[in-house]
Amino acid sequence: xxxxxxxxxxxxxxxxxxxxxxxxxxxxxxxxxxxxxxxxxxxxxxxxxxxxxxxxxxxxxxxxxxxxxxxxxxxxxxxxxxxxxxxxxxxxxxxxxxxxxxxxxxxxxxxxxxxxxxxxxxxxxxxxxxxxxxxxxxxxxxxxxxxxxxxxxxxxxxxxxxxxxxxxxxxxxxxxxxxxxxxxxxxxxxxxxxxxxxxxxxxx
Amino acid sequence: xxxxxxxxxxxxxxxxxxxxxxxxxxxxxxxxxxxxxxxxxxxxxxxxxxxxxxxxxxxxxxxxxxxxxxxxxxxxxxxxxxxxxxxxxxxxxxxxxxxxxxxxxxxxxxxxxxxxxxxxxxxxxxxxxxxxxxxxxxxxxxxxxxxxxxxxxxxxxxxxxxxxxxxxxxxxxxxxxxxxxxxxxxxxxxxxxxxxxxxxxxxxxxxxxxxxxxxxxxxxxxxxxxx
Numbered sequence: 138x139x140x141x142x143x144x145x146x147x148x149x150x151x152x153x154x155x156x157x158x159x160x161x162x163x164x165x166x167x168x169x170x171x172x173x174x175x176x177x178x179x180x181x182x183x184x185x186x187x188x189x190x191x192x193x194x195x196x197x198x199x200x201x202x203x204x205x206x207x208x209x210x211x212x213x214x215x216x217x218x219x220x221x222x223x224x225x226x227x228x229x230x231x232x233x234x235x236x237x238x239x240x241x242x243x244x245x246x247x248x249x250x251x252x253x254x255x256x257x258x259x260x261x262x263x264x265x266x267x268x269x270x271x272x273x274x275x276x277x278x279x280x281x282x283x284x285x286x287x288x289x290x291x292x293x294x295x296x297x298x299x300x301x302x303x304x305x306x307x308x309x310x311x312x313x314x315x316x317x318x319x320x321x322x323x324x325x326x327x328x329x330x331x332x333x334x335x336x337x338x339x340x341x
Numbered sequence: 342x343x344x345x346x347x348x349x350x351x352x353x354x355x356x357x358x359x360x361x362x363x364x365x366x367x368x369x370x371x372x373x374x375x376x377x378x379x380x381x382x383x384x385x386x387x388x389x390x391x392x393x394x395x396x397x398x399x400x401x402x403x404x405x406x407x408x409x410x411x412x413x414x415x416x417x418x419x420x421x422x423x424x425x426x427x428x429x430x431x432x433x434x435x436x437x438x439x440x441x442x443x444x445x446x447x448x449x450x451x452x453x454x455x456x457x458x459x460x461x462x463x464x465x466x467x468x469x470x471x472x473x474x475x476x477x478x479x480x481x482x483x484x485x486x487x488x489x490x491x492x493x494x495x496x497x498x499x500x501x502x503x504x505x506x507x508x509x510x511x512x513x514x515x516x517x518x519x520x521x522x523x524x525x526x527x528x529x530x531x532x533x534x535x536x537x538x539x540x541x542x543x544x545x546x547x548x549x550x551x552x553x554x555x556x557x558x559x560x561x562x563x564x565x566x567x568x
Contacts, residue, residue: 141539144542144546145536147480147483147484148537148538150484151483151484151485151488151535152491152538154485156495159496159499163496170415171415194532207480211485214489215489215492218456218489328525331528332529332532
């Protein structure tokens with residue numbers, strides 16, 4: 138660490154990583170304990186907002202490079218302190234989401250649309266991780282298991298999705314997750330702008 | 342800086358660090374493995390240890406909102422709707438048995454929170470930085486160390502902001518607009534905190550350089566370093 142820009146990068150990664158970690162180990166654990174439906178999607182939305190606001194706080198793309206992935210790594214380091222038992226799965230999702238956001242925003246100038254796309258990709262990560270895990274564990278029976286788990290453990294039955302087939306259920310969860318990611322990505326862009334104005338900083 | 346004022350800081354003594362880390366990790370493991378009534382042991386032990394090593398952090402457990410929150414989110418729903426709703430057992434438990442499951446879950450949260458405060462209070466950023474730095478790079482390692490230390494300050498910031506919003510008539514009307522205000526306020530506080538941390542990092546670096554320069558000039562002039 139040598140320049141003020143690098144010090145700022147480290148500070149943003151540490152503070153925003155701590156914010157996301159704090160949200161995961163308090164709000165995330167409570168949502169999980171209370172059995173709230175689509176809690177993974179909700180927490181992904183929180184993570185997307187934190188990562189992208191942190192990234193935009195750093196200003197120029199060259200200064201912000203690598204920050205989203207690093208924020209995810211800091212959050213993953215905090216997750217073992219969680220009340221929740223499934224922190225290994227949460228760590229995988231957090232790092233995956235951070236990788237997606239970093240990959241989408243690695244090159245080019247930041248913009249609202251790009252932030253929304255990054256959010257969309259990050260939103261799909263928990264669904265993909267879940268499907269890959271179940272296929273690895275259960276093989277051909279994975280879709281059936283996914284349906285059972287989504288309806289019981291994920292609160293799908295409480296949302297009135299019990300009549301859907303496994304494929305339909307997967308499609309609904311995928312679309313909802315992507316939509317939440319997309320909205321959160323764009324909301325992060327707007328939120329960062331509001332914060333910049335509130336703090337009286339010049340636009341980058 | 343708010344971080345310095347709110348975070349009681351690491352437990353300094355070497356024996357204290359070993360005790361806090363050992364106690365914290367043991368309490369975390371016990372919270373995951375034990376059930377009612379054995380869970381009461383780790384709860385009492387972790388709170389006693391926290392009081393012994395860092396009494397100021399016990400204030401978290403003095404808040405009635407924590408206990409009310411645990412009761413509303415964990416104990417009452419499990420008691421009313423049965424234990425299987427929380428995934429606690431295949432065959433659902435109802436009535437007093439479900440209440441026991443709910444109370445056990447709440448005590449597990451309390452133990453984990455105490456363990457978290459014990460561990461974050463004694464984690465030295467430099468050590469975490471060295472460990473993670475080997476895997477993911479020095480700067481990410483340093484950020485991890487700082488991030489873990491910032492957790493109590495971050496939770497306090499969120500709590501204060503929520504309280505300020507509630508005192509201004511918060512959640513009674515215009516909930517969506519107030520939620521947006523809350524998120525913005527937390528965002529502003531977080532960005533301010535990053536500026537404080539960045540400043541502290543630069544100052545720490547300048548301090549290290551100054552000490553090194555001081556040592557070099559003493560060696561050049563033939564002066565012995567103080568031991």
